[in-house]
Amino acid sequence: MPGGDEMAMKKLDVEVKEPKLIVEVKEPQLVVPAESTPHLVYFLNNLDQNIAVSMRTVYFFMAREEKKHEDPAPVIKDALSKLLVHFYPMAGRLGISEDFKLQVDCQEQGAVFVEATANKCIAELGEISSPTPFMRELVYEFPNAKNILEVPPLIVQVTTFKCGGFSLSLHNNHCMMDGLSANEFLQAWGELARGVDITHPPHIDRSVLRSRDPPRVEFPHHEFDEIEDLSGGELLMGDSLVYKNFILTPDDLEAVKKAILEDGAIQKVSTFEALTALTWRARTQAMDMPLKQKTRLLFAVDGRSKFDPPLPEHFFGNGIVLTCAITTAAELTQQPLSYAVKLVQDAIAMINDDYMRSALDFYELTRSRPALVATLLVTTWLRLPFHTVDFGWGYPMSTSPACLPDREVILFTSCGKGRRSVKILLAMPSQESMEKLDNDLRCYGVQSSEAADSWLLREHPILRRNT
Template identity: 55%
Template sequence: MENAGNSSFQLRVKQEEPTLVTPAEETEKHLYFLSNLDQNIAVTVRTIYCFKSDAKGNEEAAKVIKEALSKVLVHYYPLAGRLTISSEGKLIVDCTGEGAVFVEAEADCRIEEIGDNTKPDPITLGKLVYDIPGAKNILEIPPLVAQVTKFKCGGFVLGLCMNHCMFDGISAMEFVNSWGETARGLSLNIPPFLDRSILKSRNPPKIESQHHEFAEIEDISETSKVYKEEMLYSSFCFDPEQLKQLKEKAMEDGVLDKCTTFEALTAFVWRARTQALRMQPDQKTKLLFAVDGRSRFEPPLPKGYSGNGIVLTNSICRAGEQLEHPLSFTVGLVQTAVKMITDSYMRSAIDYFETTRARPSLAATLLVTTWSRLSFHTTNFGWGEPIFSGPVALPEKEVILFLSHGKERKSVNVLLGLPASAMKIFERLMHV
């Protein structure tokens, strides 16, 4: 179930000088509002899309993708701007039309030689995404940076660095798919809805819920010391049969009458991680995960809402409680956290940030982020769908990522990093 990496391989990539791709037509120049849901996750996310080429070759790839970017930026013009700080001390986009950064590159090998790219590998895969030299913070990194790397086999990789404050997973995929549609001469299937002021905080703010996602938990188990060890990254693949067994295991004691794949898998990995990090029984452990709020807002967010429509929910329990009880106990905690996400809770979270400017604390916390429902595999610039797509690295050491896998996308890859001693235990616990 575990995938080991190809450690002896050294990828060599020659990058050309970066250029700026501006929108193909004149676009609005103004300051563009980012909601409090955008403010909360202003981290860069690096992803890659690997395309094989049989007959078509990769000679035209960079040209086609670059021209399509210029056209699609007309619809997504804030991406051609620059992040700055508003008079209120918040992130805002200055829509200058300067353009996205675009880099052409060449690798000295075949695409297959990259090896196992199902697990985060910042060293190898990081070479496929352009880093802005000397950037000290996110304000010095344009919202969109793209690199097209040609391989000797005729295949190519599109590597993207995007700021999470511009998109959540759903809107990022809508953007990349729109870019692909533009490259194929099609009109946009889902045009973006750009006005984020529909998620403005209320005046005056109304905090109607408790927001434990921001709570700082004391690390009485001193897990921060364990994290000084070497970090190991792994991916564990759960096929449909294993996912079915996991759901059955969650319901076998009769406490729950139903449970989703996400709930069972999240509970399973949360429990295993608590065990692997050898948390003391009285150690509180927090689970954070994002719920798509698009359909849960009243009224629902418009189709094509281009921004973060996700809201963090949470659950907190003692490590001992988790391990003394069967899996159904932890699944129940996950289910309660999902149910918490109502319009009232989400509006309250927006107002909470407005009042406190707090960021969720990650001490003694697991942050599960699920990309398994995202349509990464449908991106098509004219060379068919990618043979692989996914993240270059995990944004934080506390993150576990779920990614759909396999031809029919029915399997789930669980990606994570843990200190070496904890990873040994975690691997043992991954057998369903």
């Protein structure tokens, strides 16, 4: 833990509305498991190695009349201590093995827990369902960390607002858990906070996903290929990004699917396939890529049920496998949208046990990580019920990433009545390119969110790829 002035209470100012939002952050504490846990070096498999990036998410909870005299921070902190008995690697520290892989040193070092107070009500913040500039102030950043090894795997901040509501933020490394595991982690945490037993204890052992000996690469893995940037560096983008939300209602989604199926090239299309193909095509066109430029789509498929045998129930870790599609900007933008959908469907179809084992072995031999030049990386929360996490104050009024983990990432989340609408959050390198994207999506009936216009964020050094 840092010491001296770095640990002292500090005030963080950020413009939201006049007057400023002021978040007073108290001294961080270490929360250790409530009971003794194994002291060991915890194995991280090759799927974990590939996505060792920091994730920052924020959950907002409304005040409740019956809870007005109860401080949420101690309740959540006490439950976290109990939770770490079951998820003890989250209380460890990342390290490097002799063969230069990430591992976790489990010695009950503890998760970092921070209490904070804000001078505003949640309702005064404006947009809270997407990353906005103030969101970063609700997530604790470990001081002076130069790389992910110096950042504890789990950092929590609970910020109480004047209205009695509060936010809970998680700053964790993706190598520790994917979205499905994160949801089970949060649901179990909420159960302990409400005084009930954990419904689904985690399966902690990840050794089922060890690479084969000797490793066998039996498929091409284009997700790791380097793509030449024919634009002279323009595709790399600058430090300033323009973010925007796009909303599709159930009727909008049906209209997009109907348009995709009109030419008869494919017979069916899922919501994910339609959204992914539509966004990939529109973004490529808006960025004015050279027609000969190769463009890659990268996304994760849940492999839990696709391994043979399937992964153990409630497997804790990363059970997702990256798959990809590659084409040229000309083919993608000039062919019907059904062409892009077919590429997405083919990328999903190739995921089976043989392919995933080959991917594990490919990393074992190469230590390669996915390259992101001319790449769109799609992530989805559409099937992740983060909105049902309950610490005793009811379901969150909003859940959101505090930032996208990389500039090439787009995120799908559910929203609206019955959570039947879909929100697309993405970044573009300029206002001009965002307007081009907006116009292209409008051709399919997609509207940008009226709740929040596009906003510009200049990348903070902590958001770069080394953390």
